[in-house]
Amino acid sequence: MIDNIEMVREIGRGGFGRVFLVKDEAGMYYALKKIPHDKSEHYGKELSALKLYHKIKDKIPNLIPILDIKINNLEISYIMPLADGVDETDPAFPEWRPKTLTKLIAQKCENGGIFSAGDAINVFSPVFKAAEALNKEGIIHRDIKPDNILFLNGEPFLSDIGLMKEDDPGVSSAGTPTYTPPTWYTGNPDMWGLAATLYFFLTQNPPDTIGRAKYIFPKAKDKMSAADIAALRHFHRVILRAMRENATERFIDMHDFFMAFSDIEERNKQSAKLLDGAIAEKSTSIFLTSGRIDRKTFSAAYWFIYIITNIFTSLLVDLGSTPTYAFVGIFFIWPMVTILSKRAHDANISTKTAICILIASRALGIANAYFFYDVENFVKLIAMLCIELFINIAIFAIFLSFKPTNGINKYGVCAQKLSFF
Template sequence: MIDLKPALLCIGRGRPNETRHGWLLINDPTVSRHHANLNWVPEQNAFYYEHVSQTNPSRIDGNLIRTSQDLGARNQLNIGTHIYLLERKAVDVEPPPSEAETLGAAQPPDSALEYTLQLLPNGFTEFLKKGEANTLGMGVHVNWDPFTNGFVLKVTPGARATLSRNSDQQDEARAVSGQAVLENGDVITVDFCQFRFRRSTPGSTNTETIKLAKDSDSLIRGFSQVKLVGQGTFGQVFHMKDHAGASVAVKFLSPHLLLNEEAQVRFKNEATVALSLKHNRLLRVFDVGEAEDGRMYIMSEYLPNGTLEDKIQKAGKLPTMAVLKVAHEISQGLEYLHAQNLVHRDIKPSNIFFRDGQAVLADFGIVKGSDLMTATRSGFTAGTPHYMSPEQFRGFTEPRSDQYSLGAMLYEMLAGRRVFDAPDPIALAYMHVHQAPDPLLPQCPGAPEMLCLMIEKMISKKPSDRFANMQAVKGAIEHIAKDIKKRARR
């Protein structure tokens, strides 16, 4: 029998005889590390059940639960292979426990605590603020949660992060889906970086190890910062101006990656490749270097007119000639890139900018050589799942992989929806590898049949079923545009 207190109770998988305050731990392989929460609602004087796991189910009174459900005076909970009977009894209810009781030990008042994240092994320390979203990577944040009176790690669908806890006997990292309440000493792994979460009294943090990144306003001599215009997993992009008022875009390696060797190698690769490329349909890069705080940067032209993603979000479906125009311009850039024996590997609407009304391809952070010997086999697959080719999910790329991604982007422009859509990258991978896309023509009344067939050929599952190269794609685009103009003159 378990006496439930009117407070948050986390439910998850644990080892035999393992205890953790505030948790109901179940030794059952069919229970997730963080399976569910029992949340106390004072206004209703009752609990509600919040299902957290994305892989293992929960049932209440025999019914499958996917999100949350209010609990009554008597419910049967099926968690893994275990069955619990929740029953309200007529006994005196104790008042809600204090934070000190919830944590299992006396703690100073919250106003006397400070919360930090330190980049491991000996990197800079950042003080966490309750009113802000503290970003660790794309879709990974540490936020203050007033309900639990603590910081929680939040991971959005499609993002990846793991958490290891000192109380775990083997310090085993577990993947986090949704959110997890952070405890003192927890280690969060995001991308290539590890951060240790600390809760301490002011003055107990070793401030000699703190190295906060400088404001980018004075990082490059002769340039001043205007505003932050973009942020990703690896970098931050600022609009900056020189003394004459000329605008540039400057991409810095993210501060939390200053000590990460693999991230620095990847950023250097992007800088080297970008500086070497000279083509009108590719972003113009002027300079690469090292800023005052030691961060590498890439300085390029500033293109303020938005991205293709902005146009798609605003308009939904784009006109046929607009689709053909972007397709032709990006195919030119890719033809040049492939001639240099390079594969972009991340063709998507947010990487397409506009210069004087013409499309420009940007972001060379994961460009690789096109031979199979340089393919990605590092345990994770580079790219953006909604636009990745089947072979890219399997860990290798070639020039026709870019063709697939371009085709997926054109499909979205013409149909107003993505080829495949799912919140889970694993589900997206299955769709791209195994599932046939919906035919384009029924979704696009009035669109040329030749254009629909061209795009469907570009997103064939097998590279051998696609066009032989970007020159052939460009030729098909030109033929379709010419045919449309010819028909219009009749």
């Protein structure tokens, strides 16, 4: 195949060699890497890496395929599929550039955007699987970084096998500074490289800022949903564990690292379909569970319904209809508890806090009655409020019997069951 291609132009170069855009007889574009023999050290490393690749090429998912290899006394050449472009520009044009993770992050920065938890899962799951499969075969990549994650037909692939080596006690770290572990980091260099790359992807900040409060979030944090902020904090904990100085405190292997990373997938299944795309943030009614209730919306909605309830209370007290009040009161309790339980879910409010809020609201009703009603109606209202409070607590007791499902806690489950409001 290599002997029947047409050289178009150079599209990249590094310490080891150069990469060219080439075209076959059918007009299909490919990438051709050349490593000259005069760079004997690099030539030898690339040759060793290619031999390892040949042994494991059918066992590693999402490792860039090598379609043909040619080795002679002058150089090593091998041909690979051409990566996607950063835009729709035809590869024949000089301005065409391959789509790497670095380019993807740069585009997001330029647009003032951020990556969601779903984006992180979509991009990094295949890379984790490639690194995990390599490690299982006793091989380490040693150069995992944003520039070496290419996209083919929209799917991320781990590329540049030049530093790939069999894992043994004497193997050393190599690769690019900041993505290569420091000397005190004894262990798997691929774990460090992946953690550093993930950090850069999520925060758009260089890896040497890890652990500094100012750089925990991207500059466009204000565009992040509450779910994405929670997910980012989870990812940070995973990243910091992978980079701990004490090797015994890190993940056992790449599989455990991946499981901890993707745990957010289970936690957020109901609020986000992470494997299918970004977290879904919808503009919905406050009573629907597909959106999130912020503090201001919660306060406004809850107290609006509370005031309406008390207006009806006043009318019903005047009418002297305790049974009618109880019936109408239950009708208003349901949406109040729906809002409260949904807010409890979104803000991690404890059960005790939620019940205290209900009791406090009823206490306000009693105080109101004390100042505005005569003794007879006051006693009647106290009885009504006690009934309502009992119903409130009974509803919460029912809610507490619900089991968490699909990563959503019992508050979210009860809110879903009440979403007909």
